[in-house]
Amino acid sequence: MNLVANARMYAVDAATAANWSAFFTRIAAMSGVALTVIPHAAPAPLEDLWRRDDLGLAFICGYPVARGGFPVRPVAAPVPASGDGRPFYATHLVVQADSDIGTLEESFGRRLGWTVAHSQSGFNALRTHLLPHWQARGARYVQTLGPLLTPRRVIEALLADEIDIGPLDSYFLDLLLAAEPHTAARLRIVESTAPRPMPLLVASDGVGEEVVARLRAALLGAHGDAEGRAILARLRLSGFAAVEPEDYRVLVEEVDAADSAGYLQPG
Numbered sequence: 001m002n003l004v005a006n007a008r009m010y011a012v013d014a015a016t017a018a019n020w021s022a023f024f025t026r027i028a029a030m031s032g033v034a035l036t037v038i039p040h041a042a043p044a045p046l047e048d049l050w051r052r053d054d055l056g057l058a059f060i061c062g063y064p065v066a067r068g069g070f071p072v073r074p075v076a077a078p079v080p081a082s083g084d085g086r087p088f089y090a091t092h093l094v095v096q097a098d099s100d101i102g103t104l105e106e107s108f109g110r111r112l113g114w115t116v117a118h119s120q121s122g123f124n125a126l127r128t129h130l131l132p133h134w135q136a137r138g139a140r141y142v143q144t145l146g147p148l149l150t151p152r153r154v155i156e157a158l159l160a161d162e163i164d165i166g167p168l169d170s171y172f173l174d175l176l177l178a179a180e181p182h183t184a185a186r187l188r189i190v191e192s193t194a195p196r197p198m199p200l201l202v203a204s205d206g207v208g209e210e211v212v213a214r215l216r217a218a219l220l221g222a223h224g225d226a227e228g229r230a231i232l233a234r235l236r237l238s239g240f241a242a243v244e245p246e247d248y249r250v251l252v253e254e255v256d257a258a259d260s261a262g263y264l265q266p267g
Contacts, residue, residue, distance in 0.1 A: 003056030003207065005035040006049060008042070009199060010059060012152075012175040016235070023222075023231045024057060030225060031218035033211055042150050047118070055204040057215060062197045062248035063120045063255065072202035075212055076219040076240040080171050080198070081233075087241040088195040090170045091125040096158055097188045101165060104191045108139040113157050113166035114146035114266050120196065120251055121169035122151065126266045128254040129193040134263050144267035159186060171198065174236045197248050201240075216242065 005028075007020035021037045028035040035056045040049045050060055050070040057075060064070055077087035095101045101110065115122025123146075133139040145163050148154050154166040155176075170192070177184045201219065203212050222228035223239035232239060258264075 001054060001207070003033065003035055003203070003211075004038045004052070004054050005057040006038055006040050006055075007059055008040050008046070008049070009061075010172060010175060010235075012172060013179045016175055016179050019231055019234045023228070023235065026225070026228050026231060027057065027215065027218045027222065030221065030228065031214040033214055033218075042153075046116075050202075053204050053206050055202060056207065056211075057201045057203065059199050060202050061118060061120045061199045063124055063251045064118050065200065065202065065245055066248035066252045067255075071205040073205055073207070073212060074243050074245060075201045075203050075216050077198045077200035077243045078171070078235075079238045079241050080174055081236050081238045082170075082174050083195075085238065086195075087198040087200075087243060089121070089198045090195050091121045091129070091193040092168045092170055092173060092189045093126075093129070093165055093191045093193075094154075094158065094168045094173075094187045094189055095165050096161075097186050099164065099188065101190060104133070105139075107141075107165040107190065108133070109142055110164035111143040111145065111162070112141040112267055113148050113154050113163035114144065115151065115154060115167065116147040116149055120199070121172075122148075122154065122167050123266065124251065124255050124258075125193045125196060126167045127258045127263060129191075130266055131258050131261060131263050135261060141267045144265065155183065155187065165190065171236070178234075178236055196251060197243065200243055 005024040011017035024035050079087050101107045151172045157163045219240040
């Protein structure tokens, strides 16, 4: 079977996308598993990508993995170089750098953006973080704008003054700082959510365990390979870590808590 690879979730710009392609090429060489990098740009639904039967490596949020419904199996998760050595990330709640919003509470009554309902960083982490404010004080936003689909569109909506505050994946911001420091400088973090397990690379269920094991071994060993390590540095990663679906169970529990409380959408 000819397997495909895709890193749309973290292809911040063309140069970063090229780094991901180079990384997948290196992983293919290290594992002996042929991988063809394919495009799947927004607004094409990520769900269509996750339902393919020929995935070798593709990014998916931990929430849909833990919830189930997509025929994928975990391979490994990235470890951001900016973190504590674990495959964890957070959601930054960001505003324009010159915004008059100084605290999260000061954003209530303003306009909030969100990405897509299956997203951990762009929807569910946002809901989880806002839930106690909503429960304690009935905090509301006068308007919510979504689905914006991607972190890039959240940034564009902020800078176009379509929203006042929005969620941004912390690793996406790491990549943005490296690729477009001028864009990142126009944003300011107001507050960040608790760290949670990173989106992960998955393969299709139908891919044999031996092939998945070879891909996993190559990912886990990439930091020890000179070429792999150089690409990881450009991707602001220290390496990859093995993960299991149960590692992401906390995401489902948090979503269920928000649903049970009646807080069905950020806002």
